[in-house]
Amino acid sequence: MIATILPGSTNFHAVGYNEHKVSKGIARLIEIQNFGSLGTFHKPTPSELVGYLQKYSSQNSRIRKPQFHMAISCKGHEMSEDELLDFAHQYLKEMGYGESGQPLLVYSHYDTENTHLHIITSRVAPDGRKIQHSHERRRSQEVIDRILGNDRKKKTEYDINLANQYTFSSFAQFKAIMVSMGYEVYQKDENVFVKHGGKVQKEIPFSEIESLFKSGYRERTRCRQLRSILKKYRDVSSNKEELQKELKTKFGIDIVFFGKKDAPYGYMIVDHANKTVIHGARVLAVEELLDFTTPEERFNRIEDYIDQLLTLNPKITQGEIYSKIRKQRAYIKKGIIYFDGQSRPLKPFMAEAIDRNNRIAMVEMFSPATEAERDLLCKIFKVSRTDLVDISPERTHYYTDAVNRLREIFNDETVSSVRSQLHEEGFTIRNEEDVTYAINFKKHIIINLTEERFNLERLRKQPVKPIERNRHQQPAKPVSRFSGNARLRDAGGGSHSEKREWEVGRKDNYDDVDDEHSIRR
Numbered sequence: 001m002i003a004t005i006l007p008g009s010t011n012f013h014a015v016g017y018n019e020h021k022v023s024k025g026i027a028r029l030i031e032i033q034n035f036g037s038l039g040t041f042h043k044p045t046p047s048e049l050v051g052y053l054q055k056y057s058s059q060n061s062r063i064r065k066p067q068f069h070m071a072i073s074c075k076g077h078e079m080s081e082d083e084l085l086d087f088a089h090q091y092l093k094e095m096g097y098g099e100s101g102q103p104l105l106v107y108s109h110y111d112t113e114n115t116h117l118h119i120i121t122s123r124v125a126p127d128g129r130k131i132q133h134s135h136e137r138r139r140s141q142e143v144i145d146r147i148l149g150n151d152r153k154k155k156t157e158y159d160i161n162l163a164n165q166y167t168f169s170s171f172a173q174f175k176a177i178m179v180s181m182g183y184e185v186y187q188k189d190e191n192v193f194v195k196h197g198g199k200v201q202k203e204i205p206f207s208e209i210e211s212l213f214k215s216g217y218r219e220r221t222r223c224r225q226l227r228s229i230l231k232k233y234r235d236v237s238s239n240k241e242e243l244q245k246e247l248k249t250k251f252g253i254d255i256v257f258f259g260k261k262d263a264p265y266g267y268m269i270v271d272h273a274n275k276t277v278i279h280g281a282r283v284l285a286v287e288e289l290l291d292f293t294t295p296e297e298r299f300n301r302i303e304d305y306i307d308q309l310l311t312l313n314p315k316i317t318q319g320e321i322y323s324k325i326r327k328q329r330a331y332i333k334k335g336i337i338y339f340d341g342q343s344r345p346l347k348p349f350m351a352e353a354i355d356r357n358n359r360i361a362m363v364e365m366f367s368p369a370t371e372a373e374r375d376l377l378c379k380i381f382k383v384s385r386t387d388l389v390d391i392s393p394e395r396t397h398y399y400t401d402a403v404n405r406l407r408e409i410f411n412d413e414t415v416s417s418v419r420s421q422l423h424e425e426g427f428t429i430r431n432e433e434d435v436t437y438a439i440n441f442k443k444h445i446i447i448n449l450t451e452e453r454f455n456l457e458r459l460r461k462q463p464v465k466p467i468e469r470n471r472h473q474q475p476a477k478p479v480s481r482f483s484g485n486a487r488l489r490d491a492g493g494g495s496h497s498e499k500r501e502w503e504v505g506r507k508d509n510y511d512d513v514d515d516e517h518s519i520r521r
Contacts (some may be wrong), residue, residue, distance in 0.1 A: 001072070001074055001075075001087070001148060003071070003140050003141075003143075004070060004071045005069075005137060007161055008065035008067045008069070008117060009065055011067075012049075012050045012054065012066075014067055014069035014118070015046050017503075018107040018118055019049075021107070022107070022113070026109065027109045027111070029105065029107055030081070031085065031104065031105070032044075032105055034103045035103055036052065037050070060130060062130070064125075066122050067122070067123070068119075069120050070118070070119050071117070072091065073112075074118065077115050080115070081117075084115050084117055088117055088119060088471055090120075091140075091143055092104075094143045095139065095433060096125075100126065103121055105119070106119050108179060135198070137159050138197065138199050141197025141199065142199070144197075152201055153201050156194055156196060156202045160178075160204070163177040166275045166276060167211050167275060168213065168214065169214055169277075170213065171192070171206070171209060172258075174209055174212070176254075180270040183196050184196065189358040190205060190206050191203055192209055222276075222278075223282055226253070226269060226278065227356050230283060231284065231288075233246045233250075234290075234291070238292055240255070240264075240292075242447045243255065253270070253272065254270040254272065255267055255341055265285055266280060266281065266286050267289070269283060269436055297340075298328075298340075299344045301328075302328060303337065303346065303350070306337075306346070306350060307347075309321055314357075315361075315388060318333070323422065332346065332354070335350075335355070359381045359382060360388055360389055361376040363389050366439075367396055367444075368389070368391055368446060370448070371392075372435065372448070373437075373446050376430070376432050398443065402445045402447060403447055405449065406425075406438060407423045409422065418458040422438060425440075426441075426442050429459060435450045435451070436448075436449045436450050436454075437449060438484055453511075
């Protein structure tokens with residue numbers, strides 16, 4: 001049996017709430033008492049009922065919210081409507097609302113799976129005094145226990161002994177077991193208090209609970225089963241209350257949330273079938289557990305969000321999008337959305353835009369300072385929308401350092417092949433419409449060698465100087481490679497010898513390398 005005392009009000013809005021349900025056919029006014037002549041000749045309207053209650057309550061102007069509204073219900077249909085109405089009369093009498101002349105409205109509701117009534121009256125007694133309401137909720141539970149003959153302390157003892165049979169490794173897990181049984185549990189100093197019906201029913205030394213701690217339950221197979229169950233029933237539930245009910249009914253599993261009712265920060269799984277408690281984070285993140293949408297709806301939601309990001313920032317890249325959607329446990333790669341082990345292609349226009357933006361970002365890493373530099377880089381990285389690429393007129397210090405380094409190479413007469421030296425520095429030479437560029441793809445630097453007035457003649461092939469010999473020196477006698485005295489390999493050893501190039505034919509002149517270098521992408 002549960003009696004819930006609902007908020008009071010100045011205008012008796014509970015009448016409108018119940019009458020609205022009557023108009024919908026899911027409630028019925030089953031009793032009206034002490035409303036004078038109302039209801040004698042015709043069915044009273046909601047405004048007439050409210051008017052009478054307000055006039056009656058005006059006997060005591062000091063009571064700011066005179067409405068008394070409560071709901072009383074039983075488990076399922078273990079009590080009939082008439083039996084529950086009789087119980088309600090006993091309850092109201094013991095709570096102080098059963099005096100002769102006290103106005104009373106009783107509505108029966110049919111929109112739930114259990115028999116329940118709503119009762120409306122005034123907190124003003126027929127003689128104008130205020131009806132006692134101190135510790136009202138606690139007295140309410142005591143009255144219910146007295147009528148039903150319940151021994152709540154004995155029941156609490158029984159449930160604590162039952163909880164002690166579970167495997168739990170912390171006070172929070174013990175608390176979760178008791179909460180799943182309908183108790184409120186808290187620790188103060190060195191004691192644990194077990195509360196029910198607004199009253200502490202049992203006080204236990206914390207050390208007694210601590211002595212029952214066992215190593216954390218870590219059976220991976222059961223955790224995988226629970227993860228599958230939670231996700232399956234989450235996808236067919238509309239809210240966490242419905243999910244809790246389904247899991248309790250079908251599997252004997254209680255989900256106990258911690259934190260605010262509308263924004264819990266975590267939860268415990270009380271697995272009654274195995275008498276264990278598992279921290280929810282080991283099974284499924286709380287955000288994922290409370291994501292009450294179908295997989296198709298989740299993909300649509302993620303895709304809509306990406307569309308919004310592209311609208312707000314037409315140049316947003318794949319990496320930037322990932323940083324936004326990873327909170328939704330999703331990511332995109334090569335035009336595919338990945339979420340919770342499933343995947344779905346992005347809409348083509350989005351995939352193309354993101355791929356284009358990734359290429360634009362690669363171009364902008366070079367900080368092109370002129371339209372010519374921008375256009376060349378767009379050509380290399382296959383960016384068709386050059387208008388979307390930003391030009392950076394201010395040269396970076398990386399650019400200045402690179403130019404200075406290249407001048408050292410060009411001005412060094414001891415360098416026989418400038419082109420080879422540039423390659424060693426990481427630069428590729430590119431000719432474009434009579435303009436020569438040096439591009440470093442690793443360091444993202446582009447230098448217009450023509451504009452910077454480099455001596456481009458030094459990039460051409462250098463003539464090979466003949467080896468000067470001493471005129472008295474006899475020319476070396478050629479030795480046949482097949483001669484018995486010839487060595488097939490250098491004396492230094494195997495294929496990793498520092499002179500290995502002698503064996504296969506050394507080629508360190510890059511002058512013959514085509515200017516049109518392909519770029520691995």
